[in-house]
Amino acid sequence: MIHTQRPPSVSGSIDDPLAAVLRPSPGESPHDKELRLQREADAKRISDRIDEQLSIDRERYKKSKQDVRLLLLGQAESGKSTLQKQFQLMYNPTSLEEERISWRAVIYFNIMRPVRRIFEGLDAFGDSDDDDDLDLPGSSKIIASSSDLTQLSPELTASGSSSSPLSPASAAAEDAQIALLRSKLSPLLAAESSLADRLSGGLNVAGSGKGNVYVRSGWQARSLNLPFGRSRSRGDSVTGGRTSISAARSSLDNPPTGAGGDLLIEEVARLVDQSKDDIKQLWQHPAVRRLRARRKLRLEEWAEFFMDNITRVCSSGYVPTTDDILHARIQTMGVAEHIFDVAVHGRVVTWHLFDVGGARGQRHTWIPFFDDANAIIFLAPVSAYDQYLEEDPRTNRIDDSLQLFTQICSNPLLKKVHLVLFLNKTDVLQKKLSRGIRVKKYITSYGDRPQEFESVVNYFKAHFTQAHKRNNENKRVLYTHLTSVVDTKATKSIITNVSDSIFRKYLEDAALV
Numbered sequence: 001m002i003h004t005q006r007p008p009s010v011s012g013s014i015d016d017p018l019a020a021v022l023r024p025s026p027g028e029s030p031h032d033k034e035l036r037l038q039r040e041a042d043a044k045r046i047s048d049r050i051d052e053q054l055s056i057d058r059e060r061y062k063k064s065k066q067d068v069r070l071l072l073l074g075q076a077e078s079g080k081s082t083l084q085k086q087f088q089l090m091y092n093p094t095s096l097e098e099e100r101i102s103w104r105a106v107i108y109f110n111i112m113r114p115v116r117r118i119f120e121g122l123d124a125f126g127d128s129d130d131d132d133d134l135d136l137p138g139s140s141k142i143i144a145s146s147s148d149l150t151q152l153s154p155e156l157t158a159s160g161s162s163s164s165p166l167s168p169a170s171a172a173a174e175d176a177q178i179a180l181l182r183s184k185l186s187p188l189l190a191a192e193s194s195l196a197d198r199l200s201g202g203l204n205v206a207g208s209g210k211g212n213v214y215v216r217s218g219w220q221a222r223s224l225n226l227p228f229g230r231s232r233s234r235g236d237s238v239t240g241g242r243t244s245i246s247a248a249r250s251s252l253d254n255p256p257t258g259a260g261g262d263l264l265i266e267e268v269a270r271l272v273d274q275s276k277d278d279i280k281q282l283w284q285h286p287a288v289r290r291l292r293a294r295r296k297l298r299l300e301e302w303a304e305f306f307m308d309n310i311t312r313v314c315s316s317g318y319v320p321t322t323d324d325i326l327h328a329r330i331q332t333m334g335v336a337e338h339i340f341d342v343a344v345h346g347r348v349v350t351w352h353l354f355d356v357g358g359a360r361g362q363r364h365t366w367i368p369f370f371d372d373a374n375a376i377i378f379l380a381p382v383s384a385y386d387q388y389l390e391e392d393p394r395t396n397r398i399d400d401s402l403q404l405f406t407q408i409c410s411n412p413l414l415k416k417v418h419l420v421l422f423l424n425k426t427d428v429l430q431k432k433l434s435r436g437i438r439v440k441k442y443i444t445s446y447g448d449r450p451q452e453f454e455s456v457v458n459y460f461k462a463h464f465t466q467a468h469k470r471n472n473e474n475k476r477v478l479y480t481h482l483t484s485v486v487d488t489k490a491t492k493s494i495i496t497n498v499s500d501s502i503f504r505k506y507l508e509d510a511a512l513v
């Protein structure tokens with residue numbers, strides 16, 4: 001028989017420090033005993049609570065492993081956040097309702113910026129009368145972005161682009177009108193940077209050439225002191241540790257409020273209401289129409305949308321409509337996680353939808369989200385053929401989208417992820433083509449193919465499909481949809497369809513595990 005000495009660490013209760021603490025002292029009085037029992041009961045309660053929390057966490061973790069994780073990827077302005085709003089509208093409409101009024105600030109900002117750009121355009125090109133479609137990178141165009149004159153009636157376009165020079169008297173009269181409008185709108189323009197600061201929480205993002213404003217997740221709720229439903233940034237999430245959003249505190253966290261709410265926003269609301277007729281006059285001014293007709297001034301689609309709705313949007317008591325919210329533009333910073341419960345085939349599954357910032361400087365923040373993603377919706381704005389990246393004015397936006405899509409298809413972490421491609425902004429593409437903005441001029445390989453929607457879309461689609469095929473060892477299916485994600489009815493049916501296919505793949509994967 002072997003006798004061994006017990007090592008001190010496993011020795012019995014005699015040497016156990018914990019037991020020593022809990023052991024009654026030899027001469028324990030009844031009062032001491034009561035205190036000791038109380039201590040023991042407290043310790044047990046705390047220990048039970050820790051066990052309970054650990055078990056909840058374990059359950060939550062196990063359950064969250066069963067959740068669906070969907071990433072929305074694509075370059076800046078491709079429509080990711082707009083698509084996220086459509087998901088929100090379908091699966092968590094109350095939260096959109098709660099934040100509805102907070103969108104006013106973004107929409108006011110979406111009005112101030114184009115007003116300033118119009119004046120900049122008039123300063124730079126007001127006198128020149130060369131008819132122009134110069135969209136070469138590095139050209140001196142003031143606004144190297146998006147849309148065109150699709151909203152102009154032929155009559156306006158004809159008068160606006162008239163090549164007959166103005167008489168000196170007419171030119172002087174126009175100059176005086178513009179100068180007056182500039183002076184009347186100067187208080188509004190003076191408020192632009194305060195509003196930008198309020199929206200971004202003072203964050204300045206390097207490389208935002210147009211002075212764009214980035215917001216991080218949850219700004220709507222912070223602006224109203226609301227709980228943000230079940231939407232949160234990854235930085236706030238229970239899993240934590242993969243924060244990609246700057247923790248800079250937003251001034252929206254504590255906006256100075258008065259009886260009517262945020263004082264700055266109320267002041268801006270008063271200013272836009274006062275200025276609405278002048279803004280309208282500016283927007284419809286012949287000098288501005290001429291600039292737009294010559295494409296010297298090209299405003300983004302949302303800017304045109306709000307300019308066309310100026311009286312309604314600037315009137316006092318304005319509450320944004322859902323359509324307004326879908327058109328509102330604010331750049332996403334980092335990665336924002338939105339959580340929805342989705343009922344598919346009679347089963348409710350929690351979906352985590354990750355809406356990322358698409359600008360080049362934001363893309364590194366996507367990577368930590370790749371390893372447990374189930375599905376990706378990649379958005380490529382097919383209307384962007386005549387645009388260049390704001391971050392890199394030499395890169396055509398379609399080209400960038402294609403390169404980005406190739407990287408996503410070939411990324412080893414994403415090889416098994418269900419892949420959906422949205423060829424988005426088809427409505428804008430239609431309008432550009434009907435305006436005669438030639439594809440060949442920007443995408444030379446398009447050659448002499450027809451300037452028709454079908455042909456253009458098929459051409460781009462073929463390139464994306466090709467990029468997918470070249471990087472598809474796993475024979476994964478690519479689901480492609482032509483979309484305009486501002487169109488609620490059409491997008492709803494696509495989301496239903498996509499959710500269904502994502503869920504089917506999810507069930508297949510679960511069965512294999």
Ligand SMILES: Nc1nc2c(ncn2[C@@H]2O[C@H](COP(=O)(O)OP(=O)(O)OP(=O)(O)O)[C@@H](O)[C@H]2O)c(=O)[nH]1
Pocket residue numbers: 074075076077078079080081082083301302326327328329330331332333356357358359424425426427428483484485486487
């Ligand atoms: N007309 C039209 N506008 C669209 C469409 N998709 C998006 N937009 C508008 O384009 C703008 C940019 O869309 P966002 O959803 O903010 O773009 P994003 O991909 O989230 O951009 P980042 O956050 O910068 O990465 C918004 O004003 C949208 O209303 C579309 O299909 N048609």
Ligand SMILES: [Mg+2]
Pocket residue numbers: 080081082330331332355356357358
């Ligand atoms: Mg966004």
